[in-house]
Amino acid sequence: xxxxxxxxxxxxxxxxxxxxxxxxxxxxxxxxxxxxxxxxxxxxxxxxxxxxxxxxxxxxxxxxxxxxxxxxxxxxxxxxxxxxxxxxxxxxxxxxxxxxxxxxxxxxxxxxxxxxxxxxxxxxxxxxxxxxxxxxxxxxxxxxxxxxxxxxxxxxxxxxxxxxxxxxxxxxxxxxxxxxxxxxxxxxxxxxxxxxxxxxxxxxxxxxxxxxxxxxxxxxxxxxxxxxxxxxxxxxxxxxxxxxxxxxxxxxxxx
Amino acid sequence: xxxxxxxxxxxxxxxxxxxxxxxxxxxxxxxxxxxxxxxxxxxxxxxxxxxxxxxxxxxxxxxxxxxxxxxxxxxxxxxxxxxxxxxxxxxxxxxxxxxxxxxxxxxxxxxxxxxxxxxxxxxxxxxxxxxxxxxxxxxxxxxxxxxxxxxxxxxxxxxxxxxxxxxxxxxxxxxxxxxxxxxxxxxxxxxxxxxxxxxxxxxxxxxxxxxxxxxxxxxxxxxxxxxxxxxxxxxxxxxxxxxxxxxxxxxxxxxxxxxxxxxxxxxxxxxxxxxxxxxxxxxxxxxxxxxxxxxxxxxxxxxxxxxxxxxxxxxxxxxxxxxxxxxxxxxxxxxxxxxxxxxxxxxxxxxxxxxxxxxxxxxxxxxxxxxxxxxxxxxxxxxxxxxxxxxxxxxxxxxxxxxxxxxxxxxxxxxxxxxxxxxxxxxxxxxx
Numbered sequence: 212x213x214x215x216x217x218x219x220x221x222x223x224x225x226x227x228x229x230x231x232x233x234x235x236x237x238x239x240x241x242x243x244x245x246x247x248x249x250x251x252x253x254x255x256x257x258x259x260x261x262x263x264x265x266x267x268x269x270x271x272x273x274x275x276x277x278x279x280x281x282x283x284x285x286x287x288x289x290x291x292x293x294x295x296x297x298x299x300x301x302x303x304x305x306x307x308x309x310x311x312x313x314x315x316x317x318x319x320x321x322x323x324x325x326x327x328x329x330x331x332x333x334x335x336x337x338x339x340x341x342x343x344x345x346x347x348x349x350x351x352x353x354x355x356x357x358x359x360x361x362x363x364x365x366x367x368x369x370x371x372x373x374x375x376x377x378x379x380x381x382x383x384x385x386x387x388x389x390x391x392x393x394x395x396x397x398x399x400x401x402x403x404x405x406x407x408x409x410x411x412x413x414x415x416x417x418x419x420x421x422x423x424x425x426x427x428x429x430x431x432x433x434x435x436x437x438x439x440x441x442x443x444x445x446x447x448x449x450x451x452x453x454x455x456x457x458x459x460x461x462x463x464x465x466x
Numbered sequence: 467x468x469x470x471x472x473x474x475x476x477x478x479x480x481x482x483x484x485x486x487x488x489x490x491x492x493x494x495x496x497x498x499x500x501x502x503x504x505x506x507x508x509x510x511x512x513x514x515x516x517x518x519x520x521x522x523x524x525x526x527x528x529x530x531x532x533x534x535x536x537x538x539x540x541x542x543x544x545x546x547x548x549x550x551x552x553x554x555x556x557x558x559x560x561x562x563x564x565x566x567x568x569x570x571x572x573x574x575x576x577x578x579x580x581x582x583x584x585x586x587x588x589x590x591x592x593x594x595x596x597x598x599x600x601x602x603x604x605x606x607x608x609x610x611x612x613x614x615x616x617x618x619x620x621x622x623x624x625x626x627x628x629x630x631x632x633x634x635x636x637x638x639x640x641x642x643x644x645x646x647x648x649x650x651x652x653x654x655x656x657x658x659x660x661x662x663x664x665x666x667x668x669x670x671x672x673x674x675x676x677x678x679x680x681x682x683x684x685x686x687x688x689x690x691x692x693x694x695x696x697x698x699x700x701x702x703x704x705x706x707x708x709x710x711x712x713x714x715x716x717x718x719x720x721x722x723x724x725x726x727x728x729x730x731x732x733x734x735x736x737x738x739x740x741x742x743x744x745x746x747x748x749x750x751x752x753x754x755x756x757x758x759x760x761x762x763x764x765x766x767x768x769x770x771x772x773x774x775x776x777x778x779x780x781x782x783x784x785x786x787x788x789x790x791x792x793x794x795x796x797x798x799x800x801x802x803x804x805x806x807x808x809x810x811x812x813x814x815x816x817x818x819x820x821x822x823x824x825x826x827x828x829x830x831x832x833x834x835x836x837x838x839x840x841x842x843x844x845x846x847x848x849x850x851x852x853x854x855x856x857x858x859x860x861x862x863x864x865x866x867x868x869x870x871x872x873x874x875x876x877x878x879x880x881x882x883x884x885x886x887x888x889x890x891x892x893x894x895x896x897x898x
Contacts, residue, residue, distance in 0.1 A: 264575050320568070320644075322646070366645060370648060393647045395643055395649055425636060425648075
């Protein structure tokens with residue numbers, strides 16, 4: 212009896228001394244739901260601006276169509292002109308890269324960098340935290356003006372590009388910051404989503420800033436990282452024909 | 467008697483024979499140097515390729531059709547089993563190759579993609595890697611490193627990264643499960659490599675296993691090396707037959723594409739593919755064959771010129787010795803003996819000249835080995851430590867020998883036949 216009492220008080224004391232958030236198992240599904248469009252297609256124009264440490268800037272403009280319920284997306288590059296017509300098509304687990312010069316499709320990896328920026332091709336996928344990750348730790352933190360839950364995630368699917376991810380989620384269940392770690396725990400990429408835009412009843416990021424933590428240079432005594440800024444404009448929820456998500460469509464629009 | 471006479475005639479007419487012998491000697495030396503250089507270049511290239519592709523014969527293990535899942539569990543045991551059961555094997559050792567094209571070295575904000583990463587047991591595989599030319603550091607530095615957090619990078623990669631020996635570089639790659647992983651490795655050596663086999667980095671086998679999340683003791687390949695003179699195609703078949711006694715093995719496969727085709731037909735359990743080095747070098751072999759063909763065409767023209775020289779010299783010799791031949795015929799020497807005498811002289815002369823030619827070719831090997839070709843970019847593919855490498859192929863040398871002897875004897879045959887037909891009376895009248 213005495214032993215049980217001691218154990219109970221020790222437990223209470225540990226909660227008082229080391230307060231922590233209990234892990235909310237449903238939060239990942241709620242995050243995914245906030246930015247997924249399962250009842251229609253989502254389309255938008257992405258302006259991707261990469262700034263190398265030291266200053267050189269390169270810009271790409273792409274148009275993206277996504278059908279979240281079927282896990283499809285099509286990305287067509289509009290700029291720079293040298294890459295115009297190049298595109299990516301994801302159908303199920305297959306990702307194809309179309310080269311308009313050679314007029315050929317090659318199988319490619321979603322974990323590749325997009326146009327040599329810090330954006331990965333997998334970033335065009337619909338948010339899928341609930342299926343790819345499990346929460347291993349949760350705490351609270353203020354991120355600028357946002358009160359956030361900080362979730363440490365570990366991958367449970369091979370399709371998840373990063374083995375470990377830390378996300379800052381604001382009260383509206385919108386991801387405001389992400390840190391992507393390699394399997395060995397090295398911080399590879401930091402992503403901030405300062406602004407969202409409302410599209411239908413859901414949300415889509417408006418600006419995304421990605422810092423490549425592996426690409427840095429010491430410039431004038433200050434460490435500068437490669438920074439990619441993505442601005443998403445002209446969001447649309449127009450239902451697109453099935454033929455949009457096909458190789459033939461990519462070939463046709465590339466002409 | 468004829469043998470003695472022929473020898474005496476050569477000594478007596480040494481001035482006449484000298485220039486013919488010199489031409490034969492130079493011809494043989496040229497043929498030997500060119501073929502030695504060609505075979506040496508091929509050998510140097512194969513040495514580099516064997517480091518890059520995993521041995522003269524590569525044993526690859528698969529348990530599903532996905533190339534990136536290539537794996538041999540307990541590779542050490544299998545390597546030992548092969549080395550024990552096949553006497554022609556000089557070395558069988560596990561290698562771990564990262565075939566993905568997304569491995570990236572990062573240092574000081576610069577990145578460089580690596581065409582492949584090769585995990586090596588440096589302590590046991592030292593001999594095969596001793597051919598690497600280091601511009602900084604050495605093989606011993608990485609072999610001594612007990613932490614195994616080290617890497618050898620190419621000069622091209624080091625130049626882009628502005629990295630030196632002792633710098634910590636970050637290696638980023640995908641695990642076999644497809645997730646990003648990274649490691650910090652100390653550069654222990656920077657080596658020169660040609661662009662064909664460049665943008666490769668070598669690191670300890672266990673370290674690459676750790677980074678790709680492969681089990682300890684696993685490898686993608688077993689690199690098999692044969693004793694000198696063992697053809698890799700024959701060795702591959704020996705390995706295939708030996709493996710097939712206890713394991714499932716694909717039928718003989720000549721190229722990497724054939725392996726991919728075999729994989730595409732379906733794999734559900736552990737299966738092995740045995741690929742000779744030539745399977746990865748078919749294009750290079752074609753280039754070398756073309757080079758040899760051009761060289762031998764040039765040599766053929768040279769031999770023809772030498773033959774004309776021999777023919778003319780023997781004509782003069784036969785003419786000058788008309789009286790001598792007439793006397794020999796008058797005292798009873800048969801026509802066939804006169805013919806044999808001249809032919810023996812040609813044979814002796816060619817043998818002596820070839821011997822001199824062989825000595826000259828070795829002198830040529832020695833002199834040319836001092837020439838530094840390291841600054842010529844494409845030459846690195848065919849050189850060892852930036853210098854020309856020569857290898858005498860016994861079969862080709864014997865062939866060169868017979869070609870030169872035959873050329874001399876054939877060139878001498880016409881004048882010799884003519885000399886044997888000299889009428890003794892007419893010859894003696896001419897003297898009178």
